[in-house]
Amino acid sequence: MLNPLNTSQEQVHNQYAKQALSMRILIIEDDLEAAGWLSKGLSESGHVTDHASDGETGLALATSEPFDVLIVDRMLPKMDGLEIIRNVRKQGIKTPILILSALSEVDEKVEGLRAGGDDYLAKPYAFSELLARVEGLVRRPDTEPQQTVLLAQDLEMDLLSRKVKRAGQEVLLQPREFKLLEYLMRNAGKVVTRTMLLENVWNYHFDPQTNVIDVHISRLRGKIDKDFDTPILETIRGAGYMIRAHKP
Amino acid sequence: MRINLKVLKTSTFRLAAIYLTVFAISIGAVLSYVYWNTVVLLQDQTNDTIGAEVQGLAEQYRQRGLSGLLEVIKERSKENTGSVYLFTNFVGRRMAGNLDSLPVGAVGNEGWFEFPYSARTQTGREKHIARAYHLELAGGFTLVVGRDVEERRKFAGLIRTALFWALGLAAVFGVSGSLLMSRNFLARIDSISATSRTIMAGDLTGRMPVTGTGDELDRLSLSLNDMLDQIERLMSGMKEISSNVAHDLRTPLTRMRSRVEAALRSNVPGEQRAALETTLVETDQLLVTFNALLSIAKAESGQARAGFTDVDIGELIEEMADLYEPLIEDQEGSLNVHVEPGTKMKADRQLLAQMLTNLIDNVMKYGLDPKTGQPHVELFAGHSAGQVTIYVADKGVGIDEKDHQRVTERFVRLEKSRSAPGNGLGLSLVKGVIELHNGTLNLQDNNPGLKVVMRFNK
Numbered sequence: 225m226l227n228p229l230n231t232s233q234e235q236v237h238n239q240y241a242k243q244a245l246s247m248r249i250l251i252i253e254d255d256l257e258a259a260g261w262l263s264k265g266l267s268e269s270g271h272v273t274d275h276a277s278d279g280e281t282g283l284a285l286a287t288s289e290p291f292d293v294l295i296v297d298r299m300l301p302k303m304d305g306l307e308i309i310r311n312v313r314k315q316g317i318k319t320p321i322l323i324l325s326a327l328s329e330v331d332e333k334v335e336g337l338r339a340g341g342d343d344y345l346a347k348p349y350a351f352s353e354l355l356a357r358v359e360g361l362v363r364r365p366d367t368e369p370q371q372t373v374l375l376a377q378d379l380e381m382d383l384l385s386r387k388v389k390r391a392g393q394e395v396l397l398q399p400r401e402f403k404l405l406e407y408l409m410r411n412a413g414k415v416v417t418r419t420m421l422l423e424n425v426w427n428y429h430f431d432p433q434t435n436v437i438d439v440h441i442s443r444l445r446g447k448i449d450k451d452f453d454t455p456i457l458e459t460i461r462g463a464g465y466m467i468r469a470h471k472p
Numbered sequence: 473m474r475i476n477l478k479v480l481k482t483s484t485f486r487l488a489a490i491y492l493t494v495f496a497i498s499i500g501a502v503l504s505y506v507y508w509n510t511v512v513l514l515q516d517q518t519n520d521t522i523g524a525e526v527q528g529l530a531e532q533y534r535q536r537g538l539s540g541l542l543e544v545i546k547e548r549s550k551e552n553t554g555s556v557y558l559f560t561n562f563v564g565r566r567m568a569g570n571l572d573s574l575p576v577g578a579v580g581n582e583g584w585f586e587f588p589y590s591a592r593t594q595t596g597r598e599k600h601i602a603r604a605y606h607l608e609l610a611g612g613f614t615l616v617v618g619r620d621v622e623e624r625r626k627f628a629g630l631i632r633t634a635l636f637w638a639l640g641l642a643a644v645f646g647v648s649g650s651l652l653m654s655r656n657f658l659a660r661i662d663s664i665s666a667t668s669r670t671i672m673a674g675d676l677t678g679r680m681p682v683t684g685t686g687d688e689l690d691r692l693s694l695s696l697n698d699m700l701d702q703i704e705r706l707m708s709g710m711k712e713i714s715s716n717v718a719h720d721l722r723t724p725l726t727r728m729r730s731r732v733e734a735a736l737r738s739n740v741p742g743e744q745r746a747a748l749e750t751t752l753v754e755t756d757q758l759l760v761t762f763n764a765l766l767s768i769a770k771a772e773s774g775q776a777r778a779g780f781t782d783v784d785i786g787e788l789i790e791e792m793a794d795l796y797e798p799l800i801e802d803q804e805g806s807l808n809v810h811v812e813p814g815t816k817m818k819a820d821r822q823l824l825a826q827m828l829t830n831l832i833d834n835v836m837k838y839g840l841d842p843k844t845g846q847p848h849v850e851l852f853a854g855h856s857a858g859q860v861t862i863y864v865a866d867k868g869v870g871i872d873e874k875d876h877q878r879v880t881e882r883f884v885r886l887e888k889s890r891s892a893p894g895n896g897l898g899l900s901l902v903k904g905v906i907e908l909h910n911g912t913l914n915l916q917d918n919n920p921g922l923k924v925v926m927r928f929n930k
Contacts, residue, residue: 330822331779348759400794426795429822430767432829433760433894434836439798 247271247292252282254300265351279303286312293358298325306339313340320361352463356415374409376467401444408467417464484657488650503635514624522605526617542568554620556602562612582606676704716882764897771904776820783819786811789853792828805847812854817930827905830898831864839868858930865923876915
C-alpha cells in the first residue's frame with residue numbers, strides 16, 4: 225500500500241528513529257539522486273549508510289566490510305544485481321539483502337529471491353515501506369521460527385495450542401486473526417506495512433483499492449486491546465502497524 | 473537459361489541432384505544388364521548355328537566324301553543367307569565357299585574368331601563383320617564356317633546408343649527439372665522473405681502469399697499469417713493503450729506540474745507543504761493507475777498462461793470473502809457466499825484474486841444500495857459440465873444495458889461514478905484476466921443491481 229494521506233515523511237522518520245536499532249546499510253544503486261534520498265532517509269532514521277554506484281564496487285564493498293543489510297538495485301553498470309547477490313552468497317555471506325527493482329512482475333520477484341535475496345521491493349516505493357522492510361530483514365534472535373511461544377509485553381501466543389492471552393486472560397481469535405497477530409508478533413518492535421501483511425498473511429501480491437487491511441486490524445485490536453488502557457497494536461501513521469516487544 | 477547461383481544452393485536442387493544421381497546409376501545398371509545379356513545371347517545363338525552347320529558338314533563328309541562336302545558348300549555358298557564358307561586344300565587354295573581366302577586372323581589357330589569381310593548385298597558389296605569357326609581337317613584341308621554378325625553388332629550398337637541417350641536425357645531433364653523446381657521454390661521463398669522484410673520495415677498489414685494449393689509452403693504461409701494477425705491485434709491494442717495512457721497519465725501529470733510550479737512561486741510556507749502533500753497523494757494514484765495498466769498488459773499478453781496451476785476456485789472465493797467480510801460488516805452490509813465443493817481450474821491465482829478484488833472493490837465504490845448506502849455482496853463459485861462459473865452480484869444501481877460493452881474499455885468511467893475515486897481500469901483488468909483464462913464475461917441485471925458472471929472452461 226502506498227503512502228496514505230496527510231502524513232509527511234518527516235513524521236515517519238521521527239517516530240521511527242526513537243525505537244529502531246542503528247544499522248550499517250550498503251546501498252548499491254546507480255541512480256545517484258535516488259541513492260542520495262535513500263541514504264538521507266535511512267540516516268534520519270538512525271542508520272549508517274554506504275553507497276556504491278556500480279556492481280563491481282558494490283560487490284567488493286559487500287564482501288570486504290561488515291554490513292547489517294544490503295540494498296541492491298537489479299540493473300546496474302558493470303555487474304547485474306542478481307550476480308552480485310549470487311556472488312555474495314557463494315562466499316558464504318549471510319547478510320540480509322533487499323532487492324530494489326523497476327521490474328515488478330511476480331516472476332521477477334521469484335527470480336530475485338531464488339538468487340539469494342531476502343525481500344523484493346518494486347520501484348517506485350514509499351520510503352516508509354522500504355524502511356519497514358529493511359528493518360524487518362534483521363531478525364531478532366528471540367523470534368526464530370522454531371519458537372513455540374511468542375511474547376510481546378503482556379501478550380502471549382502459544383503456537384502449539386493456538387491460544388492467545390493478554391495479561392493472563394485468554395483472547396478468542398478467528399484463524400485469520402490469529403495468523404495476522406502471529407505475523408505482527410514475530411515482527412515485534414518493527415513496523416509492518418499493509419503490503420507486507422497482504423503478502424505474508426494473505427499471500428496476495430497486489431494492493432486492493434479499499435482499506436480492507438485496516439478493518440482487519442481494527443477487529444483484531446478490538447479483541448486484544450478492548451479492556452486495556454494502553455493499546456498494544458499501534459498504528460504508525462504513514463507506514464503501517466507495530467506491536468512493541470516491550471513497554472515504551 | 474541463366475543459372476542463378478542461389479538456385480544451386482537450394483535444398484530442392486540438392487535433393488533433386490541426389491535423386492538424379494541415384495536415378496542415373498540405376499538406369500545405367502539396368503541398361504548395361506540388358507546390353508550384356510543381349511550380346512551374350514546373340515553370340516551364343518550365332519555359335520549354336522555355326523556349330524550345327526559344322527556338324528552337318530561333317531556328316532556330309534562322312535557319308536558322301538570330299539566331293540559331297542564340296543558340293544554342299546558350293547550349293548550353300550550360292551544362297552545369300554548370311555553364312556560364310558571356305559574350304560581350302562593344303563596349299564591354301566580355295567576349293568569351295570564364298571570367301572576368297574583364309575582371313576588373316578584365322579591363320580595358325582583353330583577355333584572361334586571374328587573378321588571383316590566383303591559381303592554381297594542387293595546394292596553391291598559392303599564391309600561386314602563375320603564370326604566363324606576354323607577347323608583343320610586331315611590331309612591339310614581347312615574348313616571355315618561362319619555367320620555374318622553385322623546385324624548383331626548393329627543391334628548391340630543400338631542398345632549402347634540407347635543407353636547413352638537414356639543417361640544423357642535423364643541427366644538433361646533431371647538437371648533442368650531440378651533447376652526449374654528450385655527456381656519455382658526459390659521464387660516462393662523469395663516472395664515470403666520479401667513480405668517479411670516489408671513487415672519488419674513496419675508495415676504490419678502485409679501477409680505471406682498463399683497459392684491455394686494447400687502444399688507445405690501454403691501451410692507455412694497460413695500459420696505465419698495467423699501469427700501476424702495475432703501480432704497485429706496485440707500491436708493495435710498496444711497503440712490504443714499508449715494513446716489512452718498518454719491521455720490519462722498526462723492529465724494528472726499536468727495538474728501536478730502546475731501545482732508544483734504554483735507552489736514554487738508562492739511565498740506562503742504552508743501552501744508549499746500542502747502542495748507537496750497533494751502531489752504525493754496524486755503520485756501514488758498515478759502509480760496505482762500505472763500498475764493497473766501493467767497488470768492488464770500482463771493479462772492480455774497471455775504470457776501468464778505458462779504459469780497456470782490448479783486453483784481451487786471455491787477456496788479462493790472463501791479467502792476473498794474472508795478478506796472483505798470485516799469491511800462489509802463495518803458498513804452494515806451483507807455478504808453471501810455460495811461455493812460448490814470441487815470447483816477447480818487451471819489458473820493464475822494472483823490474477824484471479826486481483827480480478828475478484830477489483831469486482832468487490834467496485835461494489836464497495838459504485839454498487840452500494842442507493843437507499844441505505846450499504847454494500848450487499850453475493851459471491852458464487854460453481855461448476856457443471858466442464859465449466860466453472862463465478863459471479864459477483866450487488867444490490868446497487870447497476871449498469872444500463874447500453875453501457876455494458878463500454879465499461880470494460882480502458883479508462884471508461886460512467887457519468888454517475890465519475891465523482892468516486894478510481895481510474896476506469898478495474899473492469900478492463902477483469903476482462904483481460906477472463907480472456908487470459910479463455911473465459912467469457914457477462915454483465916447482467918440483478919434486479920436491482922449488477923451481476924458480473926464469468927464462465928471458464930475447466
